[in-house]
Amino acid sequence: MRDVEVRLGRTRALAGVDLVVGAGERVAVVGSSGAGKSTLLRLLTGAVRPATGTVEVLGRDLAGLPPRELRRLRARVGTVHQHLDLVGALRVVHDVNAGRLGTWPTWRAALSLLRPQGVPEVAAALAEVGLADRLYDRTDRLSGGQQQRVAVARVLLQQPDLVLADEPASALDPALTDRTMVLLRDVAERRGGTLLASLHDPAVALRHCTRVVGLEQGRVVLDAPVPALTAAD
Numbered sequence: 001m002r003d004v005e006v007r008l009g010r011t012r013a014l015a016g017v018d019l020v021v022g023a024g025e026r027v028a029v030v031g032s033s034g035a036g037k038s039t040l041l042r043l044l045t046g047a048v049r050p051a052t053g054t055v056e057v058l059g060r061d062l063a064g065l066p067p068r069e070l071r072r073l074r075a076r077v078g079t080v081h082q083h084l085d086l087v088g089a090l091r092v093v094h095d096v097n098a099g100r101l102g103t104w105p106t107w108r109a110a111l112s113l114l115r116p117q118g119v120p121e122v123a124a125a126l127a128e129v130g131l132a133d134r135l136y137d138r139t140d141r142l143s144g145g146q147q148q149r150v151a152v153a154r155v156l157l158q159q160p161d162l163v164l165a166d167e168p169a170s171a172l173d174p175a176l177t178d179r180t181m182v183l184l185r186d187v188a189e190r191r192g193g194t195l196l197a198s199l200h201d202p203a204v205a206l207r208h209c210t211r212v213v214g215l216e217q218g219r220v221v222l223d224a225p226v227p228a229l230t231a232a233d
């Protein structure tokens, strides 16, 4: 991102943001509520557009990217949202299977992609997040934490080059938080890829990330490698 400013209504959600993240980095985005963490992650899916400045994702400038190219790019970006974009009335198996599309599921897309031979892979992804027995449950009947894990299973199936996780652990207890972070790290690492996660717990950021970016009122106020932070405490 180069000199990015984002306005949402009358709010300047981000201002003067310069950020270069290299392949293989695991970046924790930290900051209080309203600091701009979600906005920063949403910029990278093209869901939010900058008022000024440029945003490049996986080597492509998002401005003026034709819809087809944008879709192709998004297929390489895995997202775990705070506001889950799971399709509630679907069965878990369909929601996870949508990972193959590389995008959030629509009814039609999620259903059309489910081939019988795909089920074992979906089941394996669900087993990794500890939901092996929930394959045929309705997603909206699961708890918040379970839904979050369904979203992680979807990313496991998608195998993206870039993982964007917005408070991926907000509804999880400490043990599950660590487990989830390890899974997201693994997805990114398997592809030599990158992880950006907004995290409210600094300890989680230090345990699982290589770099911490701090936001305050839409500005980057901290950008440091984790070893430097732990050394200085």
Ligand code: ADP
Binding pocket: 008, 009, 010, 011, 012, 013, 031, 032, 033, 034, 035, 036, 037, 038, 039, 040
């Ligand atoms: P965080 O993820 O750090 O909590 P956000 O990126 O969600 O922060 O929000 C950054 C700022 O933008 C906040 O001041 C928030 O109130 C504002 N904001 C977020 N979404 C909208 C919106 N749709 N319309 C207007 N303001 C918004």
Ligand code: ADP
Binding pocket: 045, 046, 047, 048, 074, 079, 083, 085, 103, 104
């Ligand atoms: P939200 O789901 O946070 O309310 P919107 O519905 O405003 O976001 O989405 C705006 C646009 O962002 C959508 O039309 C879609 O193109 C894109 N978008 C939403 N969710 C995702 C996602 N998970 N991955 C990629 N793009 C998304």
